[in-house]
Amino acid sequence: MGSALETLCGQAYGAGQLDMLGVYMQRSWIILLTTCIPLMFLYIFATQLLRLIGQTPDISKWAGMFSIWMIPQLFAYALNFPIQKFLQSQSKIIVMAAISAVAVLLHLFFSWLLMLKLGWGLVGGAVMLNASWWFVVVAQFLYILGGTCGEAWNGFSFKAFQNLWxxxxxxxxxxxxxxxxxxxxxxxxxxxxxxxxxxxxxxxxxxxxxxxxxxxxxxxxxxxxxxxxxxxxxxxxxxxxxxxxxxxxxxxxxxxxxxxxxxxxxxxxxxxxxxxxxxxxxxxxxxxxxxxxxxxxxxxxxxxxxxxxxxxxxxxxxxxxxxxxxxxxxxxxxxxxxxxxxxxxxxxxxxxxxxxxxxxxxxxxxxxxxxxxxxxxxxxxxxxxxxxxxxxxxxxx
Structure with missing residues (x-):
């Protein structure tokens, strides 16, 4: 659903309407975070849903547990995807690649540490996936707050709630x-x-x-x-x-x-x-x-x-x-x-x-x-x- 920003942010940037890029991103956040609420119930009841379609009890149990632990990642991605499109429309690709590279390196090390060395297993994998996604969200948003996007980000605005439909x-x-x-x-x-x-x-x-x-x-x-x-x-x-x-x-x-x-x-x-x-x-x-x-x-x-x-x-x-x-x-x-x-x-x-x-x-x-x-x-x-x-x-x- 966040791909709508590719159209709107890109065209607004081309037209010189830089102040609207941040508004569009906030509108997308509102829509995607709202969408996450019903999707969250699929995570919560994953065990029951998997049993309903004929999966084995063990697979259903472990997949259901993993899904519940992954709920934070669902909301992180709802924030991350609009940020990606916001930055892409301004051709700020290098910083996105650098943040992702750091996230991958940290993810590899801490996944090994939690899953294998400390024996957290599946829960350790979920914890690191959540942490990695939220690291990317926070790092990209701090980059935006640093003033590097100029007029494209003027802070939070009530205009984000206009023309949502x-x-x-x-x-x-x-x-x-x-x-x-x-x-x-x-x-x-x-x-x-x-x-x-x-x-x-x-x-x-x-x-x-x-x-x-x-x-x-x-x-x-x-x-x-x-x-x-x-x-x-x-x-x-x-x-x-x-x-x-x-x-x-x-x-x-x-x-x-x-x-x-x-x-x-x-x-x-x-x-x-x-x-x-x-x-x-x-x-x-x-x-x-x-x-x-x-x-x-x-x-x-x-x-x-x-x-x-x-x-x-x-x-x-x-x-x-x-x-x-x-x-x-x-x-x-x-x-x-x-x-x-x-x-x-x-x-x-x-x-x-x-x-x-x-x-x-x-x-x-x-x-x-x-x-x-x-x-x-x-x-x-x-x-x-x-x-x-x-x-x-x-x-x-």
Missing amino acids: GFVKLSLASAIMLCLEFWYMMVLILFAGYLKDAEIAVDALSICMNIVGWMIMVSLGFNAAISVRVSNELGAGRPRTAKFSVLVVAITSIFFGTFLALVLFVARKQYPALFSASEEVQKLVYELTPLLAASVILNSLQPTLSGVAVGAGWQAFVAYVNIVCYYVVGIPLGLILGFKFNLGVKGIWYGMLAGTGAQTCVLLWMVIRTNWNKEASIAGTRIKEWGGRKETETANT
Whole structure:
């Protein structure tokens, strides 16, 4: 839900409405912290919910205990994510990376100390996760309070409580758009558990999904970069620069994805052994490598196009696109090919590729057909409507 800030903060920064960045961040805090309250009950009753869906008593017990200990992290992330977007919109990336690097080093040491050396086990892991997340929140917020963001942070304001409903709608659209993408891959692994030789299928698919996940982490860098650039340029009324930025990052991401796909294809006989000692799993991963390579290429461009959508504020429309491409095309096709035509895990993956390919094509068509001058005008209207000059002038009157 915090991804709404990528649109609003980025466009406000581009338009020179720096004072609204802090207000937008506070609005997002209000919405996300409120959302945490119902989500918290999922943590509290995790044991009962896991038992309800058929998990074993031991897994349910320990997962439920871990969930309760992790409640502070839920609220820390609700504060952290808007701070990330607030800083990203101003291209203050180095400080975020430095704080994260310190957090990782502290996390590694104290996790070893609490979990292994002192024998706190699962509770020690939860304590350190909470501490690490809150360290990042406090460090980033202290950086903001230090005056490094200039007019972007003018302290807490009652304007944060204005026009919350419009903010909620964009936040929900952002959440639906991103959750539908994330759940899509998780659902495919779930379905693989019902195939013949399910353990081998799930192992092989999980290995491939992890590799795709690692590649996507890099693609998410392109996603964040183009989201910030598009929103900044549209907010500043520079549609041609926004269009050129999209072209540059799209070509760069495709080149990167193609290079990684070639590396996987060349090393397809060697890399499966890094993940599993089972010859059956290695063989299946080898057979899946061409599909994995195609997924890597698609998933290098797709997050980039999603970043363009977020920067321009198209979340609601893209959410509908994701529903159709993933859940009307991809999953049904994967189930038909995997189970009806006995293609197994390959059939499920063909369906996934079809869904991702369809979504990528639709987003590409949207970007190509976009009237960037019109988008710049819409960005200006959005800034005024949701807290820019118009709201300020009204308040002064």
